[in-house]
Amino acid sequence: METFELKAEEKxxxxxxxxxxxxxxxGGARTGLFNYLFARKYxxxxILRIEDTDVERCKKEYEEEIIKSLKWLKIEWDEGPDVGGNFGPYRQSERKQIYLKYLKKLLEEEKAYFCFCKKEDLEAQKQYFxxxxxxxxxxxxCRYxxxxxxxxxxxxxxxxxxxFKVVPKKIVFEDLIRGKIEFDGSLIEDFVIAKNFESFLYNFTCVVDDFEMKITHVI
Incomplete structure (x- = not known):
């Protein structure tokens, strides 16, 4: 595995x-293994986190299979739904109050907004473009x-x-593998982050969780 320079204070x-x-x-086994090896090397x-926001498709037996399979592969986690930790809960279905807090914060700071557009209107927009x-x-x-x-x-x-209210400007960041990455924010639409105050979408919850759990690297 390639060695990366980390900040002295970075855990x-x-x-x-x-x-x-x-x-x-x-594919899941590969991703789990890469993260496990990276953590052990440094x-x-x-952390094992179960992202079960999709109520209709997520099933308990699949979660049990994930845990059983990782253990069979000898991949051990330091924090997770079965072992606990200081940044739990580790199932997204148990973190709704955390998501609600950040959702309200975004609304209060006018970084997100309510959209009342009907499905047929959105489909008409899509077909026009x-x-x-x-x-x-x-x-x-509805932004205005x-x-x-x-x-x-x-x-x-x-x-x-x-x-989410996307700022139409150039977005630049440094990736440890690919180097400098940049793209035009004006090409990204104001994407949906919650269906209501009870149902939060993956693109919102995973960011909140990474921030709350102090994730340093996403692999």
């Missing part, structure tokens, strides 16, 4: 975060609703999702 914390939506497979912490040869992208219609209008619609009980 490696990595995670394997499978979703129990089907049988454990070789005397760090290896495709018809002119451009990738489909949400047009940000006034607070009064939002409150009115919420009181009326209109269904909504919550979207």
């Amino acid at each position: 490696v914390r990595v995670r394997f975060a499978p979703s129990p939506t089907g049988p454990f497979h070789i 005397q760090g912490t290896f 495709l018809s002119i040869g451009k990738p489909p992208k949400y047009n940000g219609k 609703l006034s607070k009064e209008e939002v409150e009115k619609r919420l009181k009326e009980g209109q269904p909504f999702v919550i979207r």
